[in-house]
Amino acid sequence: MEKSVVIEDLSKKYKLYNNRKERLLDLIVPGKSYGHDFYALHNVSFTVDKGDIVGFVGVNGSGKSTLSNIIAGVIPETTGSVFVDGQASLIAVNAGLDRKLTGRENIELKLLMLGFSKHEIRTLEKDIIEFSELEQFIDQPVKSYSSGMKSRLGFSISINIDPDILLIDEALSVGDKTFSEKSIEKMLEFKQSGKTMFFVSHSLGQMKRFCEKILWLEFGEVKMYGSTEEVLPKYEDFLKNYKKMSKEDKKIFRKKALEKQFKK
Numbered sequence: 676m677e678k679s680v681v682i683e684d685l686s687k688k689y690k691l692y693n694n695r696k697e698r699l700l701d702l703i704v705p706g707k708s709y710g711h712d713f714y715a716l717h718n719v720s721f722t723v724d725k726g727d728i729v730g731f732v733g734v735n736g737s738g739k740s741t742l743s744n745i746i747a748g749v750i751p752e753t754t755g756s757v758f759v760d761g762q763a764s765l766i767a768v769n770a771g772l773d774r775k776l777t778g779r780e781n782i783e784l785k786l787l788m789l790g791f792s793k794h795e796i797r798t799l800e801k802d803i804i805e806f807s808e809l810e811q812f813i814d815q816p817v818k819s820y821s822s823g824m825k826s827r828l829g830f831s832i833s834i835n836i837d838p839d840i841l842l843i844d845e846a847l848s849v850g851d852k853t854f855s856e857k858s859i860e861k862m863l864e865f866k867q868s869g870k871t872m873f874f875v876s877h878s879l880g881q882m883k884r885f886c887e888k889i890l891w892l893e894f895g896e897v898k899m900y901g902s903t904e905e906v907l908p909k910y911e912d913f914l915k916n917y918k919k920m921s922k923e924d925k926k927i928f929r930k931k932a933l934e935k936q937f938k939k
C-alpha cells in the first residue's frame with residue numbers, strides 16, 4: 676500500500692505562562708526559563724495509506740485540531756517527523772480566511788498562493804462562489820460573515836481546489852442542513868476518487884458513515900488506532916462511562932491527565 680501520511684513520535688509543546696510578566700521575562704532574560712511546558716500532543720505515531728478515511732476522536736482538548744493543523748502544515752510540530760505525500764487542505768471554521776478581505780478576495784488570494792494560473796483561477800473562482808451560495812455577500816468583508824457563512828466559504832474553497840489530502844475539522848457542524856448535505860455529497864465524491872481524508876467531528880454518526888479508520892486521542896496521546904468497527908464501539912463505551920461519572924470524578928480524571936501533559 677502506498678503511504679499518504681506517516682507520523683512518527685510527534686510532539687507539540689506549548690509554553691504556558693501565569694501572567695504577561697512571565698511571558699515577557701521568558702523572552703528577555705537569557706539562560707533562564709519561565710512558564711510551564713504543556714504537551715498538546717505527545718509521541719504520536721500512526722500511518723495512513725492512500726485512500727484511507729481516518730476519523731480523529733477524543734474528548735475536548737485531546738489534541739484533534741492540533742494534529743489536523745500539523746498535518747495541513749498550518750502549525751509546525753515541536754519534535755518528531757511528519758511525512759505528507761501531496762498537497763493537504765484543511766477545512767475548519769475560521770481556518771485560513773483573512774477577515775479584512777472580501778470572500779472573493781480570499782478565494783483569489785488562496786488560489787494565487789497555491790500557484791494556480793490566471794485562467795484556472797477564473798474557472799475555479801466561479802465554481803467556488805456558486806458552491807458557497809454566498810451570492811452578493813461574496814463581495815463583503817469576511818468579518819461581516821456569520822460562522823455558517825465563513826464555514827461555507829472555507830469548505831467551498833478547500834473542496835474545489837481538489838487537494839490530494841482533505842482534512843475536515845468540525846466544519847460541517849456550523850452550516851445549515853441543506854449545505855451540510857451538499858457538502859457530504861461532495862465528500863463522498865472525494866472519497867470515491869480514492870483520495871485520503873481526515874475527519875474531526877463529535878458526531879459519531881458522521882464518523883460511522885465516513886471513516887474506515889479511527890484514531891482515538893486521549894489528552895495528547897494515542898489511545899487506540901484501528902478500523903472503525905474495532906475502535907468506535909470502545910470509544911462509545913468510554914464516553915458512556917465518562918458521562919456517567921460524577922462531576923468530582925470527571926475533575927479528577929481531567930486533573931490526572933493534565934498533570935501528565937504538563938510534566939513530560
Ligand SMILES: Nc1ncnc2c1ncn2[C@@H]1O[C@H](COP(=O)(O)OP(=O)(O)OP(=O)(O)O)[C@@H](O)[C@H]1O
Nearest residue numbers: 689690714715733734735736737738739740741742
Ligand atoms: N496556541 C496554543 N497555546 C497553548 N495551548 C494550546 C494552543 N492550542 C491548543 N492548545 C491546547 O492544546 C490542547 C489540545 O487542543 P486541541 O484544540 O487540539 O484539542 P481538540 O481535541 O481539538 O479539542 P476540541 O474537541 O475542544 O476541539 C488543549 O489543552 C489546548 O488548550
